Amino acid sequence: MSLKDIAEYGSGEGASLLKEYIECACSGVMACSTCHVYLDASSFKALGPADEAEEDMIELAFEPAETSRLGCQLRLSSQLEGMTVTIPGGANNMFDHIPFE
């Protein structure tokens, strides 16, 4: 079960909030970078490194950082209890913060 799966199929407040912000343009097969998220440092370490193919996709995402991962590859486990996920600015939340003249 990945973060993207929760966003797409999960129920409950947390899942619906995720759904608002996590896009998935390739049906979860790591062929895009729309589910890109930042993790907190310790969760990032606990998860282990991304493989080469995921790194290639992360490069294409909006402002990748040290703790970037793709939501569709982020397998949830009890190790990640308390994980904080940050949505990168500019890619998916332009919606609510556009200054109109």
Added chain:
Amino acid sequence: MPSLKPARLLTRSARDYHVAVVGSGPAGFYTSKYLFKKAGDTLKIDMFERLPTPFGLVRFGVAPDHPEVKNVINDFGVIARMPSFRYFGNIEVGSQPSLEDLRKLYDAVVLCTGASGERLLGIAGEESFGVVGAPAFVKWYNGHPDYQDLKLPSTVHGESAVVLGQGNVALDVARLLVRPPRDLDATDMERAAVNTIASWQKSGLRTVHIVGRRGFVQAAFTNAELRELLTCSDEVLPVVDPEELALCRNEASEEELSKSRMKKRSVDILDKTMAANFAEMGSTSKRILRVHFLRSPQEVLSEDGGVRGIRLGRMKLQGEPGRQVAAPTEEAALEISCGLVVRSVGFDITPFNGLPLKSNRVPHTQGCVETSSDGLGGLYVSGWLKRGPQGIIASNIGDAQETAARLWNDLQHQSAKPPRSSPDSFVSSLPRPVSFEDWKKLEAEEHRSGHEMGKAAAKFTRGCCEGVIFKAQTEGCCQGRIYTRAAQSCCGGRSLYDSETHGCCLENGAQVYRYGSYNCCRRPKGICRIRPGKATCCS
């Protein structure tokens, strides 16, 4: 500060809005998605697409050996199936209807027509036969109906092809030229194109050069595509000259490199494998993909109007880190003997009738070209038409959100106007549009007939003539047969006839008759044979 509360909370009665979206690629669908998110069920969207088939460059631009990138059409299908969304394929806005027609009928029109034009290099010999632009070449092998007649050389002189440019499109083109045709045929690549590439390889095409004028640190390709040059086939050897790689590492480039995680990973691919392969270039029997840096085309060499070679000047990098440009040097140019040159240096906006352009860009603010005025709905843009022809499918997401938010905000803040009457009578008068249901049937047929041929899909490049698809402007469909309107007609929807010499009589069923020998009469109903000496046989 304008309030962003949805109108239905402020006014007594809810008001339905009707928006037209022109173009069915990622820009069109993402804009529709975010408009629905903002508006909920107070919004209806009608989407118009020039071709019968939807999805724009997702269908015609993505490399056929990257099918997973096209999964986004599943998302688009969800939007297309929403009850307040209608798709009208085979309708060319700008021709019939005009842009102004649409603006009179809809509260807003969003143009998402992208950029399909070519960019030229402006060098001597560019017009030679055998020099093509990637926008056309890619659409040719991807089965785009307008590009199936692309004229290409039957053999490739010099056993080499040259791809100019170093974006991912250039790498796609190069990779597809050297991959084994049996691999290509298993995809949804147009079979005629597979056969052409196969015959090029059979008749000697061995090397494809990929040429960029700056260094690898500045090149636009990304690592996934670069890595794929190594893994795409056992029959392919990707190489780069290690000395040329070293030339790319001037001081400013080293500084750029130190700041880029992505480019550091590129070094690995280029240095460790491609440079190491360079030594094998002379002795290998594999097809070669050679990447050149710091080379810029000076002239295309031709004979009898056909490409025979290309001269590439040596460049050097000049300028501050992050802003380096390629400058010419006095060093000897490299001449490559070749028979095909593909120019992959970007796309450009194609104007259409009624599109407001200034220096080949549509002027806008946050996607708004013009807000609604007397009798005309507002005009908006999204996608490549708005930002310029750059970026991947996902780049449209933020862009579409901006246009959708701006459009929705503008609609809420229009001074109260009576709702327009519904565009329904307009859409029901459209000439045989292709619905999304029709498209799904066609898609199923493409897969079915493709599978029969051992392919992922066999795209319909002209028309599937079962009342589903045909090129309405120039062709027609007559009981399973496509015909050219200029020369023929279809009588009663069943009988094809030469309209120059024959007529169609509908008085008694549908009868085709030869002019001069027969008449079509009300009395007796139907056709009758003209007797010699008589002017007519009708009573």
